[in-house]
């Protein structure tokens with residue numbers, strides 16, 4: 423969609439709104455202020471205030487002003503606007519007025535909400551919504567792979583949750599998967615890697631929350647519940663018809679270790695994507711605050727994993743540490 427030229431005297435505090443986004447708001451009572459550009463005075467003037475009840479004529483007029491590129495919203499209403507787009511994530515792809523950092527915030531907030539829904543109710547209808555939104559985010563990143571840096575700067579470091587850890591795995595794993603060396607990267611592989619990284623821990627949905635928040639040693643039967651989550655996760659994804667290789671490898675192998683000390687199979691025979699997912703998952707856990715440990719700095723986490731060469735693949739821990747040391751993602755603190 424073409425964005426019409428913005429008159430020079432309009433500050434960054436206002437931006438044009440596209441028709442797709444306008445039509446996604448409640449028609450008669452839009453939740454934010456609108457401004458129109460008046461040619462005669464060369465300025466923006468208020469058209470309607472948030473919550474005003476609009477007449478049919480005004481609804482039509484707004485639409486044509488919008489199509490002509492004369493309708494603006496204020497950045498002061500950004501939180502309302504962002505909250506709205508989070509629920510209809512595909513709108514980020516048509517909105518050329520949002521800054522890249524704002525899009526990354528919206529994408530991650532939207533994905534986190536969808537993941538929370540999916541982990542609390544891992545059924546088809548909920549998965550379908552997660553799938554649609556994750557494809558929007560993947561499309562956004564695919565268009566310019568360097569955008570992953572913006573996502574990396576937004577790693578979820580606060581209180582641990584399964585959704586937040588999965589978001590981190592998604593960001594780190596996708597970066598490892600598509601780092602510049604992977605010149606032959608194909609869109610389908612990229613999408614599948616993203617889906618697998620997001621969903622690999624869905625089996626944890628079967629583990630009662632009190633076990634996950636325990637700070638004391640687990641009883642054998644509680645530990646068993648955790649040790650079987652990779653298989654439980656794969657079974658769920660199988661029921662949802664998501665049986666492609668990378669999904670299977672991510673679900674079943676993300677806790678396996680190179681020396682055979684992992685679980686559930688204690689195997690040394692781990693696929694490349696399984697090894698990548700293991701690094702992404704372990705890193706994601708360490709940088710988050712957990713019930714039994716404080717959040718660690720990303721560089722420290724990567725260093726710890728890269729020193730653990732018997733368990734984690736240096737082909738992935740090495741580039742991750744190098745990128746963090748050289749601040750390729752910018753300062754993460």
Ligand SMILES: [Fe+2]
Nearest residue numbers: 623651676677
């Ligand atoms: Fe896991």
